[in-house]
Amino acid sequence: MxxxxxxxxxxxxxxxxxxxxxxxxxxxxxxxxxxxxxxxxxxxxxxxxxxxxxxxxxxxxxxxxxxxxxxxxxxxxxxxxxxxxxxxxxxxxxxxxxxxxxxxxxxxxxxxxxxxxxxxxxxxxxxxxxxxxxxxxxxxxxxxxxxxxxxxxxxxxxxxxxxxxxxxxxxxxxxxxxxxxxLNREIEGFVLNRLQYAVISEAWRLVGEGVISPTDLDLVMSDGLGMRYAFIGPLETMHLNAEGVSNYCERYAEGMRLVLNTFGPIPEFSGETVQKVNQALSEKIPVVPKALDARRKWRDECLTGLAKLKTQMKSD
Ligand code: NAI
Missing domain, CATH: 3.40.50.720 (NAD(P)-binding Rossmann-like Domain)
Known part of the structure; x- marks a missing residue:
């Protein structure tokens, strides 16, 4: 055929x-x-x-x-x-x-x-x-x-x-x-970018307010949250981190709301914080094609390895 x-x-x-x-x-x-x-x-x-x-x-x-x-x-x-x-x-x-x-x-x-x-x-x-x-x-x-x-x-x-x-x-x-x-209907940023921007936004505020360095902020994701998010989403994380989602909400709703109430306004993504983040990242990966391409190649190799692992670990 x-x-x-x-x-x-x-x-x-x-x-x-x-x-x-x-x-x-x-x-x-x-x-x-x-x-x-x-x-x-x-x-x-x-x-x-x-x-x-x-x-x-x-x-x-x-x-x-x-x-x-x-x-x-x-x-x-x-x-x-x-x-x-x-x-x-x-x-x-x-x-x-x-x-x-x-x-x-x-x-x-x-x-x-x-x-x-x-x-x-x-x-x-x-x-x-x-x-x-x-x-x-x-x-x-x-x-x-x-x-x-x-x-x-x-x-x-x-x-x-x-x-x-x-x-x-x-x-x-x-x-x-x-x-x-x-998606059942259209929405600005679709879903992936809405989640991504929520993360970037809080990352930016934390670095801008001097709570954590840019390098350590990225580690929180790559060696922390990101480890589990490659396999289970935020909702399943809630389910597993308590005796189910209802129990998670009973236990943690108040705490989550307290923290969420301290989130600041939408960042401008300009000024001093740009310089601070750019300096930290440029020290690690200089903004020249050779260095950027080498890091992208490494990222793609990591993703290939992760894709293989995910296939082996498939549970549905
Ligand atoms: P690109 O700039 O690498 O490629 C665009 C291609 O379209 C070029 O080959 C260009 O010659 C061609 N082109 C320009 N005018 C044309 C025309 N009238 N008819 C036919 N071809 C024409 O762009 P890229 O990154 O591949 O993005 C393409 C789309 O995918 C965009 O809408 C982008 O938002 C979306 N996208 C990009 C992602 C990314 O990370 N780059 C991720 C997800 C989606």
Whole structure:
């Protein structure tokens, strides 16, 4: 049987990652971009990464790197790129006008069954899709960088998205080995970034008020909270840290509220605290491409190891 086909619009960091995730899942992938040169270098990046992962024994999927590479083709013609695709994942720069233009173009050329999905990190479906003829087929599938190693995908429908679009997207994400979650309605920051910003906000206040150093603040997460959060979320943590959630609330609600009442206002993220945090981090990782890239590579290796461990420890 011919493998199903997907189209990826935009071949930057996230577009390449999606292409690799879909190829690992056995899908034929058409990668579209505006410039042939960008596509050539995207293909080369993908080839290099797949070969490295194959060598390291961490390539995903049942096919080898050459077989997966053979599933990916590139194209600078939008109509040809989406022809035959059952799913289109848009990965262009985070710019509302540009994305609206692209979805407007897609709206004119697609049929009634393909899913039009956006990787946007923070543009709301109501801003992206309102007024499109195919709005029922539109959805946000927000990945986490790097999607190849961090499987979460936030699925966010427009108010007019057909429930079957949400279900099909959810099933597809599962099929390619990602970990989808459904939002019942759109909300600024979706869920992942709302949680992330809550953490960043309090981290910033604590460092800004001189309660803790930037380096120690990061350790609280990497050697403390983060250890368990890679396996269980905050709600299950409550459940396990007492005799169930109800008991946790009986025991700790008052204490939590006391602490939460001492949280300060939303930080400005400017001035002295920026300098303080930047100085501490720059001493550890100088802001030059070589040092940043080396640390990112190390981070990705850690995530690969963690992904392996999570598979071994899977409990559901
Ligand atoms: P990027 O800048 O690396 O790649 C964007 C690509 O789109 C480039 O290859 C560019 O040539 C292409 N492009 C520009 N105009 C185009 C057009 N009219 N038609 C087709 N392609 C066009 O951006 P990145 O980081 O890959 O982000 C893509 C999307 O993914 C954004 O919406 C971003 O918010 C989202 N995202 C990014 C994450 C990240 O950590 N980088 C994480 C999760 C989502």
């Amino acid at each position: 011919e493998p199903s086909q997907v189209a990826i619009i935009g071949s930057g960091l996230i577009g390449c990652s999606w292409a690799m995730v879909f190829a690992a899942g056995g899908f034929k992938v058409k990668l579209y971009d505006i410039a042939q040169q960008q596509l050539t270098s995207a293909l080369e990046t993908i080839r290099k990464q797949m070969k490295e992962m194959e060598k390291a024994g961490v390539l995903k999927g049942a096919l080898n790197a050459d077989q997966q590479l053979a599933l990916i083709s590139v194209c600078t013609d939008l109509k040809a790129a989406v022809e035959g695709a059952t799913f289109i994942q848009e990965c262009t720069p985070e710019n509302l006008e540009l994305k609206k233009k692209i979805f407007g173009q897609l709206d004119l050329i697609v049929g009634d069954s393909v899913i039009l999905s956006s990787s946007t990190s923070c543009l709301l479906p109501s801003k992206l899709f309102t007024g499109l003829k195919h709005v029922k087929q539109c959805i946000v599938s927000h990945p986490v960088n790097p999607p190849y190693f961090v499987p979460l995908v936030e699925i966010v429908p427009h108010a007019e998205t057909d429930p079957s679009t949400t279900e099909r997207t959810y099933a597809l994400m599962k099929k390619i080995g990602q970990s989808p979650v459904k």
